[in-house]
Amino acid sequence: MTVLEQPGAYAPAPPPSWRPRTDAAPLLPDAEPYRVLGTPSGDREAAEPDAGLLRRLYAAVVHGRRFNEQATALTRQGRLAVYPSSRGQEACQVAAALALREQDWLFPSYRDTLAAVARGLDPVEVLSLLRGDWHHGYDSPATRVAPLCTPLATQLPHAVGLAHAARLKGDEVAALALVGDGGSSEGDFHEALNFAAVWQAPVVFLVQNNGFAISVPLAKQTAAPSLAHKGVGYGMPGRLVDGNDAVAVHEVLCEALARARSGGGPTLVEAVTYRLEAHTNADDATRYRTDSEVEAWRAHDPVTLLERELRSRGLLDEKAVQEAEEAAEEQAARLRERMHQDPPLDPAQLFAHVYAEPTPQLRDQADQLRAELAAGEETR
C-alpha cells in the first residue's frame, strides 16, 4: 500500500470550476457584410432609410469623390507633399462623420482627411499635414477631431483614453476611431481594443478594410475569419458591414455609438471596401494588383450605389445630380485656389511649442536661427 492509497491521506478534490466569462456567440459578426443599398426593400432588416439622410449622404459622397480627385491633382501641382486617397472609400469616410453627434470625437488616420472635411472642418486646415506647412492644421479641442495620425493604430489608445476620461467625468461622449486593415496587425490595435473592453469605454473602432496595406493583401496580414471576428477575443461585439454602402455603414455606426454612449461598451466594426487608387500618389498599384480586380470594385462604387437608391426612390433626378456635382466642383475650385497660395511660414514657431516655456537651450537655438535669417536678409 502506498502512502496515497492509505485512507484519508489524500482526498482528491475536483479542479476549481471553469466557465467562459461571457457568452461568445452574440459577439460574433454575421457571415455576410450587412447591406442596405442594392437589396430589395422587402428583405431589409431596418426601416427604410430616411430621405433626408439619403440626400445628405449623397451630397457628401459626391463632394468627397471630387475632393479626393482635387487633392490628388494638388500633389501633381506640387501643392501637397503627398496624398493618400480615400477614393472608393467615400462611403466609410462620410458615414463616419455623419454618424457622430456634436460632442463626439473622431480619431482619424492619415487616409481619413475626407472624414474630417465631411465633419465640416476647413479642408485647407485639414490638409496642413500633407501640405507640410505644419504637422496639424485645425483646432482639435474645438472641432473634436484628433490630429490625423500617421503611425498606424497609435491613435486607437488615444480614443480609448479620451472616451474613458469623458465617462469618468460623466459626459455623454463617444469616440470613433478609424484604422485600416494593415493597422489591425499593430500592437496598439490589440492594446487599445483590450483596454476599451476592460474599461467598457464608449468607443467604436471602424476598420476600413480596403484590401491592401500599401502592397500587402489582407491574406498576408491576418488568418482571422474576418477582422470583425477579432472583437470576440476582447469581449466586444464585431460587426461586418459593406463599406461601400454609406447607408449601412451609417446605420451600424449610429447603433454602435448609441450603445457606447449609453454605457454598453465598445464595438469593433469592419467595413469591407476597396482603395481604388494607389496607396499614395508616390505608389504604383499595378505592381501588386490586376486591373480586373479594380474593375470589379468599380462596379460596386459607393457613389453609384447611393445614386441608384435615390433615383429608384424618386429622390434624385438629372437636375439634382447636376446640382450636386456643380456644388462639389465649386468647392474643389475654391480649395484649389486657396491651396495655390503659399502658406504663411514662421520659423520662430519651430521653437514656440516644444514646451510650455522654452528651455534655455531652445532660446539659444531660436536666437541662432533668427540671426541666420537676419544675416540672410542683409546679404540678399
Place this chain on the structure above:
Amino acid sequence: MSTAVRQPAAAPAVRKPATMGQALRRALRDAMADDPDVHVFGEDVGTLGGVFRVTDGLAAEFGPDRCTDTPLAEAGILGTAVGMAMYGLRPVVEMQFDAFAYPGFEQLVSHVSRMRNRTRGGMPMPMTIRVPYGGGIGGVEHHSDSSEAYYMATPGLHVVTPATVADAYGLLRAAIASDDPVVFLEPKRLYWSKADWDPEQPEPVPGVGRAVVRRRGSSATLITYGPSVPVCLEAAEGAREDGAEGWDLEVIDLRSLVPFDEETVAASVRRTGRAVVVHESPGFAGPGGEIAARITERCFHYLEAPVLRVAGFDIPYPPPMLEQHHLPGVDRILDAVARLQWESGFTEHVGVGEGRRGGAV
C-alpha cells in the same frame, strides 16, 4: 514653471525619518487631493500599491477610478494617458521597471513628446511618467537599466530624477503640476533611503529644471544625479584624505536632465577648473557626453583638465552578481579625480574669470 506645492497651515514641525518611497507616495496623495483631474494608473498600482508600494493606499483613499490597475500593456497605458490628457485630465502613470517601459516608446516618442508641438500648444500633454530606474538592488535581467539617455534624446520631454527624500516629494509635485510631459525617473536603490522629513511641511523645491550644489568644494566639480549622488558625496568625503594634499570636491545634483541647468554647472566648473560627470548609464552616447561637451563649450578657458566621465560600461546591464563591477563606485570616481592633471599648476580658490593661464576673459 510653477511647483504648486501645497502649503498647509503652520503646525509644529515633526521631522522624523521618512524614506524616499514614502515621500513619493505622499506627493501622489497630496497631488490627487489637490486636483481631481490627477489620475494614477498602471500595472499593480491599485490593490497592491505598486511593486515598490509607492501607490500604497491611493486606491483605498481615492477609489479605483482615480488609482487604477490597468491591463499589462505599456503602450496601452501611455496611449490611453494621451487620450485622457486630451480630455483635460492630468495622468500620472507608472512604468513598473525601466526596461518594461520600452513597449511604450512609440507612444512616448511619437505622441506624448510631440502633441504640444504638433497642435501648436492646442493639446498640451500634462502627464507624468514614473519610471523606477537604475541598478544596485540585485535585480535580474531587465530590472536595472538606466534608460535616461533615450528620454533625453527625445525633444518635448522633461526628464527629472530625485536623489533625496525632500526632492522626491518636491520634484514629483512639480512634475505633476507641469503642463509638459515629465519622465520622472525614480532611483530604485534610493527608495529605502531615509532622511528627517516632515510631510506636513515639505521643503519647497523650485520647478523642474534647476540643479543644486549638494556639497561646496573648490578643487573639482562632480556632476551627477539620481542614484549616483550619494556615491559622489561619499567620494567627496573620501577625497579629503586622498591624494597628496586632499581634494575639496564640489558635488552638483542635476535633479533635472531636461531642462539642463547649464548655469549652475558652468558657474561651478569656472570656479573649480575641473569636472567629472558621474552616472550609471553607459558612457557612450550617454548623458555625460552631452554634459562634457557643454562644459567644454562654455568653460574651455577655465578648464585645467579634460572633462572626464565615470559611467557604466558600454555593456548590457550585468547580472546581479557582477553588477558591482559595472556601477560607478567611490574608488572609480576618485581614480578619475586623480587623473585631472593636478600637476598643471591651476590655482585653487580663485574667483570666476581668474586662474586661467594666458590672456583675458
